[in-house]
Amino acid sequence: MLRRILIVLALLAVAGGGIFAWLAWPDTARLPVEAVAGVRPQIGEPRVQSIPTVEIAEPVGWGSARPVAPAGLQVQAFASGLDHPRWLYRLPNGDVLVAETNSPPRPQRSLVDRVMRFLMGRAGAGTPSANRITLLRDADGDGVAELKTPFMTGLNSPFGMVLHLGSLYVANTDALVRVPYQDGQTRITARPELVVRLNPAGNHWTRDVIVAPDGRTLLVSVGSDSNIAEKGLERERYRANILQVWPEDKRWRVFAAGLRNPVGMAVNPQNNEPWVVVNERDMLGSDLVPDYLTQVGLGDHFGWPWYYWGGYPDRRVEPRNPALQQYSKRPDYALGPHVAALGLTFTDGLRLGPRFAQGAIVGEHGSWNRKPxxxxxxxxxxxxxxxxxxxxxxxxxxxxxxxxxDGKARGRPVGVEADRTGALLVADDVGNVIWRVSAPQQQAAR
Structure with missing residues (x-):
């Protein structure tokens, strides 16, 4: 209880200690999540907060429980005993790479920094990063990886991984690097080669990487350093972007902008266009702003920090940018407020039955700042x-x-990926498990 009181007092002190801020805290949702989801979500009036709503789901682990899938599907642990598994990538031979990773150490410059570190720790996100990619192999086809071995170590908060023209590219928090790769390798000992440097971790440290639809370039997602550029726009230079990288030339450009925290990316097999899931801004209340899933093209700008959801102004942001309003692209699909959409894959590699045959699958890590x-x-x-x-x-x-x-977190889903049989793998970075969702008849090729 003392800790809770200290946190509230600290937040009040940072906000100036205003009584009105206290009376407005915490903000409780007035709409169900579903109302703020879909192609046309309900976008209500913002309820500006000086103090963020804090609703931490304390991690308690799974015990004998496991996640629940719809009727006709089954769930089992593909691998367990991992260290904060965040992201997944399937290699051509069916082996699965998992990035065991977390935020790098951050300077504790202020009281807010220290309070947020404590809060994130309570949410299960405060452990040091293992800085490791682990290889998982299910050679006997029983849906459980019997080989779990370190594949690459000594990385810097690695996240996205992709094969391209004989090299494995890894998106560290501060750089895109690559190593030679041969099919079937179980360990990489080569020193990673720098491709391009990336702005290091700010508020958002994850960096995904995929091969662009042109087959020649790579796309890299880089989140913002702040909530709404409150640290200054210069700090956001080349952040809140998707970057396009020419790996052989080691050069890049901004592909799309105004995306507060773009995370998982994937190419839609229906139209061969890149899509991304994005975490939107905080402290406008528990009903705003919806995280989203959207197609993204060269030159798109989605409005951050000045606008959200295709032109709604965020009047907290100074200086203003009225000329951008009419050019702010509206996202294609809202996922709901504060769901923390991170993982993304399309269903073309999956065999989960007709109910899940054509669409996108999103791993929602879960809110820390919405009630409920x-x-x-x-x-x-x-x-x-x-x-x-x-x-x-x-x-x-x-x-x-x-x-x-009672609102405790057994786990929190992040990366999603198809295994070689068409089952869905889900990285759970609080439960430290990779879950496998499958149709009962699925068996791995032996």
């Missing part, structure tokens, strides 16, 4: 034949049970 909590599950977004989410469709629960009835 949102996210903490894996959802399916159905797509139509036009290659875009079905109008009127809401996200469909695919994997739940991460929250207990």
């Amino acid at each position: 909590p949102s996210g903490y599950k894996v959802v399916y977004v159905p797509f139509g034949p036009n290659g875009f989410p079905v109008r009127g469709a809401k996200p469909v629960d695919l994997l739940t049970g991460f929250l207990t009835a």
Whole structure:
């Protein structure tokens, strides 16, 4: 209790100690998450907060429980005993790479920094990064990886991984690097080669990387250093962007901008266009702003920090930028406020039955700043034949049970990836497990 009182007092002190800020804290949602999801979400009036709502789901582990899948699907642990597994990548031979990673150490410059570090620790995100990529292999096809071995070590908060023209590219928090790769390798000992430097971790440290639809370049997601550029716009230079990288020339450009924290990326097989899930801004209340899933093209600007959801102004941001309003692109699909959408894959590599046959799957890490909590599950977004989410469709629960009835976190889903049989793998960075969701008849090729 003393700690809670100290946290509240610290936040009040940072906010100036205003009585009105105290009376408005914490902000409770007035809309269900589903109302702020879909192609046309309900975008209400902002409720500006001087103090963020804090609703931490304390991690308690799984014990004998496991996540819950819809009828007709089953769940088992593909691998356990990992150290904060965040991101997944399947190699051509069916081996699975998992980035065991966390935020790098950050300077504790202020009281807010120290308070946020304590809060993130309570959410299960305060442990040092293992800075390791581990290889998982299920050679006997029973749906459980019997080989779990270090593949690359000595990295710097690694996240995204992708193979391209004989090299494995790894997105560290501060650089895109590469190493030679041969099919079937179980360990990389080569020293990583620098491809391009990236702005180091700020508020958002994860960096994903995928091969662009042109087959020649790479796309790298880089999140903002702050919530709404409150540290100054110069600190946000080449952040809140997706970068396009020419790996052989080691050069890059901004591909798309105005994306507060773009994380998981994937190419939609229906139209061969890149899509991304994005975490939106905080402290406008528990009903705003929805995280989103969207197609992204060269030159797109999604409005951050000045605008959200295609032109709604954030009047906290100074200096203002009225000329950008009409050019701010509206995202294609809202996932709900503060769900912390991180993982993304399309269903072309999956065999989970007709209910989940054509669309996107999103790992929602879960909120820390909404009352009641949102996210903490894996959802399916159905797509139509036009290659875009079905109008009127809401996200469909695919994997739940991460929250207990009393609001504790058994785990938190992040990366999502198809295994070689078409089952879905889900990285759980609080439960330290990779879950496997499959149809009962699925068996791995032996």
